[in-house]
Structures are given as structure tokens and as C-alpha cells.
Amino acid sequence: MVVVAQLVEPRIVIPVVAGSSPVVHPIFRIGIGSDPDEGGGNPKPAPMQSLENRIHYKFRNSLLLAEALTHPSLAYESASPHFDNQRLEFLGDAVLQLIVTEELYRMFPDFTEGRLTKLRARVVSRRALARFAMAIHLGTYVLLGKGEESSGGRRRPSTLADAFEALIGAVYLDAGPVPARELVLRLFESEIGGMAASPEELNPKGELQECLQALHPQAPAYRILGESGPDHRRVFLAEVSWRNQVLATGKGKSKKDAEARAAAEALRVRVWEAVEDAVTCHLPAAD
Numbered sequence: 419m420v421v422v423a424q425l426v427e428p429r430i431v432i433p434v435v436a437g438s439s440p441v442v443h444p445i446f447r448i449g450i451g452s453d454p455d456e457g458g459g460n461p462k463p464a465p466m467q468s469l470e471n472r473i474h475y476k477f478r479n480s481l482l483l484a485e486a487l488t489h490p491s492l493a494y495e496s497a498s499p500h501f502d503n504q505r506l507e508f509l510g511d512a513v514l515q516l517i518v519t520e521e522l523y524r525m526f527p528d529f530t531e532g533r534l535t536k537l538r539a540r541v542v543s544r545r546a547l548a549r550f551a552m553a554i555h556l557g558t559y560v561l562l563g564k565g566e567e568s569s570g571g572r573r574r575p576s577t578l579a580d581a582f583e584a585l586i587g588a589v590y591l592d593a594g595p596v597p598a599r600e601l602v603l604r605l606f607e608s609e610i611g612g613m614a615a616s617p618e619e620l621n622p623k624g625e626l627q628e629c630l631q632a633l634h635p636q637a638p639a640y641r642i643l644g645e646s647g648p649d650h651r652r653v654f655l656a657e658v659s660w661r662n663q664v665l666a667t668g669k670g671k672s673k674k675d676a677e678a679r680a681a682a683e684a685l686r687v688r689v690w691e692a693v694e695d696a697v698t699c700h701l702p703a704a705d
Contacts, residue, residue, distance in 0.1 A: 472554045473585075475601055477592050482506075484561075486588035489577060491563030503584035510587030513595075514542050517602045521610060526617060537617065541609055544579045550605055551578035556585065622681035630660050630690065638665065638684075640677045656680045665689055 466483060470476050477483045490502040518541050522534050529537070540546060551557065557572045560581050571577050590598040603610070627637055638660045647653045656676035657667045666687055668679030 469559045473601060474604065475589060475597065479592050482588040482592050486584040487559050487561050487581065489560055489562045489566060489571065491566035491571070492561045503581060506584035506587035507580045509590065510583035510585065513586050513590045513598055514583060514602060517599050518542055518606070521603065525614060537613055541606060545575065547579035547582045548575035551582040554605070556581050622678050622685060626681040626684055629685070634661060636661055640680065642673055642676065643667065658684050660690065663690065
């Protein structure tokens with residue numbers, strides 16, 4: 419016979435066998451319990467406290483943290499498909515987007531929507547979130563099924579990004595928007611702080627293409643004219659042209675670097691403006 423147990427959080431329902439204790443469910447092997455400082459019986463387990471120490475946030479409802487750390491593979495293997503971090507991931511994604519969007523909106527009052535969108539992508543992309551997750555060793559705490567564990571899921575970027583979003587969603591439900599915002603900005607401090615010094619990653623090839631294709635759909639073309647120097651210090655010479663017109667050349671330590679320098683020089687001299695209508699097009703300042 420299967421009955422339903424509701425623990426701590428009414429919206430989380432876990433099926434258990436009648437007569438058994440729900441704490442034997444794999445979710446509770448990390449030791450969900452009350453904090454002794456709050457008059458409860460069982461202290462939180464060391465792994466959970468370790469993560470809380472890393473993020474400098476103490477959960478009131480430990481079950482939310484357990485849910486955030488539970489990968490769907492474990493929920494599936496334990497026959498509890500409704501207890502995993504996917505819903506918290508959904509919520510955390512929205513919370514992160516709002517917090518980062520508001521912070522960038524305040525930081526850069528003169529930026530257009532397009533530039534703000536690019537900045538936000540640097541912070542909340544899947545790759546960036548996986549990097550933030552690794553910084554707090556989140557993979558160590560994620561609860562995985564045996565198959566996912568054996569296939570390297572603990573280090574998988576998608577798993578880490580999902581767990582990070584779920585963690586933020588859990589904090590939001592546990593304490594509200596203000597503590598969630600404080601946590602996000604603390605974890606993202608270095609990344610967001612770096613944006614204040616260098617708002618956009620310099621990408622002269624991308625900037626040049628965007629500029630020229632505002633005039634004509636044809637993209638600029640690059641070719642390597644030659645190379646010189648000893649093997650350990652090669653120097654490449656690149657040329658960029660557009661619509662049968664040479665725009666500029668550039669030298670670099672690699673072909674990619676030479677092409678980027680050629681694009682940057684083209685943006686500086688802007689020879690196409692002699693035959694095309696001028697458009698506002700420039701590299702962002704690297705203050």
C-alpha cells in the first residue's frame with residue numbers, strides 16, 4: 419500500500435510505503451532535520467552545513483535545499499518523480515534574470531537594450547552559471563542517480579547550471595527577494611564588478627561585420643597575406659576587405675589575432691565612408 423507523506427513544505431509530496439519512515443527516502447539520507455538552535459531534535463548534516471557556509475546563507479527550510487540539490491536522475495531511481503530540482507530551476511532562472519537585469523539597468527543608465535542584453539548574457543549564460551557553480555563546489559553536493567554519477571554528471575556543465583538556478587530559486591522561496599538578491603550579487607560580485615571596468619568584451623570582427631551589414635548584407639572577408647619571424651615568434655599579416663575594397667591590414671601573433679587587428683584598424687580608418695552613407699559605428703570604449 420502506498421500513502422502520501424508531506425514533510426515540512428506542504429507543496430512537496432513524497433510517496434512512501436505504508437508503515438515505513440519517509441526519512442529512508444534517498445532525499446533524506448543527507449539528513450533533513452531541524453536546527454537544534456531553533457529547538458529541533460536533529461542537527462543538519464555536515465554536507466548541508468558546508469554548502470550553507472560556502473554561500474553564507476542558512477536555510478530555514480532545509481527541505482528546499484534538498485530539493486534544489488536533487489537531480490532528476492535520483493528522483494527517477496528512487497521512484498519519486500515529483501521531487502527533483504526542475505521546478506526550482508525554472509523559478510531560479512527567472513529570479514536570476516530579474517536580479518541581474520535590474521543591477522545592469524542601474525549600473526549603465528546610458529546603455530541601449532541591445533548592449534544590456536549582451537552584458538546580461540555574459541552573467542546568466544549556461545556556461546557562466548556552470549562556472550559560478552564550480553566556484554562554490556556545488557557539484558560536490560548534488561544528489562545524483564547511479565547512472566548519472568557513473569557518467570560524470572557531477573562535473574557536467576548543464577547539471578551544474580541547473581543546480582545553481584535551483585539553489586537561487588530555493589533561497590527565493592526560503593527568504594524572499596531581498597536575501598536572494600544579496601546572495602546573487604555576492605556570488606556575481608567579481609563578474610559584475612569587471613563589467614564596470616570593461617562593459618563589453620572587445621570583438622572588433624563582430625563590430626565590423628555589424629557595422630558593414632547595416633549598409634549591405636555582404637560580410638567582410640579576411641585573408642592571410644603572409645607570415646614572418648622565427649618559429650617561436652611568428653607574426654601573421656591579415657587583410658580585411660568588403661565589396662571588393664580593401665579596408666585595412668593588421669599584424670598579430672596568430673592568424674586570429676591578425677584578423678582582429680585588421681578589423682580594429684578598419685573600424686578606425688573607416689574607408690568605406692568615402693563611398694557609403696556614414697553610420698554610427700564604433701568600438702565600445704575600454705575604460
